[in-house]
Amino acid sequence: MSVIKYCAVVGAVLLSTSISAKQLWSDTSFSLLKGSSYELGDSDKSVFTLEHASGHTWGSTFTFVDRLHHHNDDNHELYGETGLNYNLLTPTDSYIKEFYVTPQWEFGSDANVQFDNFLVGVGVNLAVPGAKFFNLNVYRRNNDNLNNNNQLTAAWAFPFSNGIIYDGFLDMVSSFDKAPGVVSASGYNFTSQLKYDVGQHMGVEAGKLFVGVEYVYWKNKYGVDGVTEKNANLLIKWHL
Template sequence: MSRNFISIASLVLLGFTTSNVSAEQYWSDASLTYLNGSQYEVGDPDRQVLTFEYVAGYDWGKLFSFADRLESSDGFKETYIEISPEYYIAEFENSWIKNFSVSGTAEVGDGFTNYLYGLGVAFDVPGFDFLELDAYKRNNDGLPNNYQLTASWGARFVIADTQWLYDGFIDYASGISGVGPANLNFTSQLKLDLAPYFNIDSPLYIGVEYVYWRNKFYIDGVNEHNPNLLVKWHF
């Protein structure tokens, strides 16, 4: 494990502690996800991914973060984390718009750190737990800067007394001159909650994640179609 990753992880934990001390926390959620897929592009196609995810709501806005640990069948290992705070600048009641926010994201991988900043809007749409749209300026590490548009959603529904969740995101990043064309990452998860069958309070999901990534990593013509088996436990 690199010193950079240890330092970054320490800063993340410090940020969580500081947020809890200096602001009122309304809610929080933590989860672990296991993914297994065999159609990854760029590198070995067979990979397992373990993801720790933490999200919390505060009086100032929301914090979303996750850490991925990827292990390929050829022995290659990689760690990737994102930290995404949203600071609410306007909130609405009895409106189809919930809030406007100033949004930011730090993308931290092995050997690079990208910083994104921009504006976001959250919508109040019947049938959705959340539906958000963010527009970012990307400050890329080692590459020219560009722009990104991100949509994210989550919707719970019931089929014959079974509880389901469909959530995901779409990232569209503009092309970079001299590097590659625009890329589109559509990632969604369809999950069945098994918690009622085991008499546990927190959700325990099993399902499928599907990734369609056009021009992955700005590589022209590299298009990923990647289903993964998924297990996710909230605690």
């Protein structure tokens, strides 16, 4: 799908919701992570993340932007994603809460490369006991600088009554041709966070200030065969 066609589809979806759209909730947060086991490039990085999510009568949106600061070189990185889930069906008394279409835009840059990838897919929000949400999405990736491929994504959040939250995602991507005769390796990125609401003990409104750890297991990172990242990060997160 070309960028023009992609934008036309997304625009049509947004236009179709404008008459009856109503925001039900929203959340904006800032995070700071620090880790020293990154693969490909500087192993020691700090990551600043801005996230925003919102729920509407027609579905939901999600956007985040990462600024990756390298501590041993100047090749700092920017990466982000923005997308929406547009509900097609909302069954009742079912193990499926929602069935939706989910267009998404990935963008990024560093000192050497800049890219814009456009994804189109479908997904479901499953009624998993104890989960705030548990989404499964399948995408067709329209890559900017590389050949297209496929992606399967799971995302989840499990809040607990004692102020602990466990959330994360799993991205599984198929192989693709990087160049004639050069094929990337398929791989997956499992990233999860375990956080505790410390703000509740500091006079801060509950659900606002969290500390914890993020763990990343990224097999064949960026499609590079044999490069597996195992990376623990310290985390602090503030919800506005």
